[in-house]
């Protein structure tokens with residue numbers, strides 16, 4: 137298992153990180169999974185206050201001498217913070233759940249525009265600094281869902297030691313994107329990739345045309361192998377999380393990561409991934425190329441970002457995270473489709489002849505639908 141220096145934290149992490157959101161129901165199976173991973177060389181475990189009983193299960197699994205081998209990363213439920221003292225109250229609860237007296241990497245969870253405002257309002261940065269002083273946490277980090285622009289703004293507003301972003305073969309240009317990941321890495325932060333398979337949807341419900349394409353390619357690999365390979369080829373991606381529920385899934389993932397090397401994708405391989413993405417994009421709701429010629433809208437509507445999310449939801453037929461980005465980031469920033477007054481200024485600039493005001497209405501309905 138490839139190991140990396142984890143940004144400026146001084147930690148050494150395996151490139152494969154275990155996402156702990158989907159642990160097995162039984163504690164003995166969780167123990168087996170976690171300890172198998174640790175014995176194999178995996179040491180990064182990503183959980184959160186909000187992941188049901190995940191912290192409790194991880195805490196139990198790390199008993200019997202395993203705790204000191206693990207890097208525990210867990211997250212504060214930022215949306216439930218209503219005063220400064222709440223931050224430490226939740227952290228203390230997490231320490232009890234995890235049966236530990238410190239958290240290696242502590243994240244403010246899912247910073248989009250709404251949650252970011254909340255941490256500014258309740259002084260989340262002071263909280264992180266104080267908890268480091270008290271020894272309750274070792275490193276300060278955040279996970280992110282929002283636009284690339286917002287990612288850079290949040291990243292530059294504090295001395296973060298790690299940033300966790302969504303990235304996969306479909307999301308190179310979505311949210312923080314590959315550009316955001318590289319940005320954080322260049323500034324010395326560790327980076328963690330989440331949603332490498334978009335919650336599994338990428339390999340569960342994909343067009344059959346993709347199998348035809350992969351079968352014709354000289355190097356035979358499954359879509360899951362290509363998806364992980366594309367990620368571990370990126371040298372700025374320090375740890376790549378994968379959430380597994382069974383030992384078999386873990387072993388399958390580890391076998392793929394055994395071949396993990398930087399820059400392992402040839403030009404032809406990258407072209408193949410582009411073709412795969414192109415097939416997914418045929419499911420797009422709208423032919424927007426994100427050229428930005430329709431911008432700026434005098435009423436603040438972020439047309440290309442809204443259409444990206446609209447297409448992303450259409451591609452995966454109900455992607456929860458895209459809706460979250462819209463509701464928690466785009467709308468609170470004053471850039472939602474509901475701001476459109478149908479003035480038509482944007483329409484004349486669109487080379488794709490998209491009826492922008494009409495499509496914005498549809499996008500808004502889909503993105504605010506549960």
Ligand code: SF4
Pocket residue numbers: 432433434435436437439475476477478479480481482483492493496
């Ligand atoms: S039609 Fe709507 S989105 Fe386009 S410029 Fe006018 S207000 Fe903005």
Ligand code: SF4
Pocket residue numbers: 423424425426427428429430431439440443485486487488489490492
């Ligand atoms: S001009 Fe048209 S294609 Fe370009 S970003 Fe705007 S809506 Fe999309």
